[in-house]
Amino acid sequence: MASQLKVDFSRESNKAIRDQEGIGSDYELWHQFKQGHEEAFITIYNRFVEDLYQLGHQLTADSETIKDCLQDFFIELRTRRENLSDTDNIKLYLFKSFRRKIFHTLKKSKRLKFVSDQQEDDTFPAEFSADEKIINAQMDEFQLKQLNEALSKLPAKEREAIYYFFYKNMSYSEIAALYHYDHISSARRLIYKSLKKLRKFLFF
């Protein structure tokens, strides 16, 4: 019966109210910012500063460093605004350049352990939270614990891709752009690779 198949899609998660629309298109807004419109800058700042702050927190727990970095980042954007390239995807533009900046800063201050060291890497600390209330929940605590262990063993780069794809709702092509991949299929492969490692914990 059709009614039996009905899944309840009611508002059980406030993730759905994540940032949505704004005023005007990205291209237009960015253009206004470049021309010196203060309101355009403030709109951009307000819309993305929290996202960028949280991105920073995936790489270091040091809030002060992130705030300094973020402040410098926006000041630089403003001083170079006339020379910035055009974009119709402000979020991607900012993520890409802030990611670069924070990697660079942390590398300089040696607060970031690099993946190549093959040490325990605690960047992008992902988990499947047991707190989130889900209707028709299928996973039990034990299964979540196993999945979380598997997540923590993924290479940081894969957790990072998961962050963008599932948590920041970015597309494959946006992830490819972030990682400077030539082909979108490389981003697909990266997500697939990381999911495959979780596979054995998904049965039952």
Add this chain to the structure above:
Amino acid sequence: MKKKDSDIIWLLQQAEFKQWVINPTRESDLFWQKWLSENPDLKTSLEKARELVLRLYFKAPELKADEKNEMLDKIISASFTQPSKSRFKPWDWLQVAAILAVLISITIVFTDQKYTIQGTVEKIEVDYVVKENPNGTKSSFTLPDGSRVSLNAASCLRFPRQFSDSNRQVELKGEAFFEVVKNEHKPFSVKTGDVITTAIGTSFNVRSYPDQVDVNVALVNGLVKVTKTDHDSTTFLLKPGEKVRFYQGYEELSDFNKTMEMGWKEGILVFKNASFNDFIRQTERWFGVVYEIQGDLKKDWNIDGRFDNESLEEILTGLSFSKGLNYNINGQKVIIELKE
């Protein structure tokens, strides 16, 4: 048939799938409903895949509203006081100039406010934007000046596409939470019936539903002025943590409970001394459902409770024990049967 786990992985790889889970729309709801009716044996896989996306969590503290505003101030002033290449180092002078500018703008603010009280607001022809939420839908968006609004269900906000040079005025029916971008030259005000709330660099919550006679304004940080524009223009200056309620011709100033006033933003539904009718009205708005009540209410309710991101079903199950009722949820329609 493929193994169950690869169905989950297949679903998770689909950009349309995660897009739907994170940001469902009417169209995608329909699409996945249809997909499910064509693949009934994949119901568990779909639910698991969906659960994984919803449970995914990356720890990060929030950037507080005042930290955000403070940083914005620093960014803007830093770009104005960029060290100049000039040999005369005019930097010190620029700083003095900046301080003067602030003092002057404060004076302007006071004059501005006085004009607002006297009602001499310039009327300029402007385009308006109207954001309206039906029952069961909440939204958040940015105003043309960069201020953030979280708009509750069954609420409506009307604002100009471009604010005028002298002020930023918006009109609200229902409930909204505002994080206002500081701008001393343009006071930000919210009009709700005959109550006007004016703010400068502030986060606050305003509630005034047409079916509730009262107007509530609660302040998180900054400073707001609340004016009732009746014959004697009663004015309140709110400090952080205070709220004012206009109710049947009198006003009441009090402290407030943050969850009670603003929990709705985080998906927390709160009841305080709620009667049966209060409960019905509030949940109709919250979940976008329509009730049919069967039977008579023997004794009115007086419930206190806090529901953190819970479904209507979970809430009604809880109440069915304590209040003796049966319920039946069928899509948007909910039948409540009050037992003898």
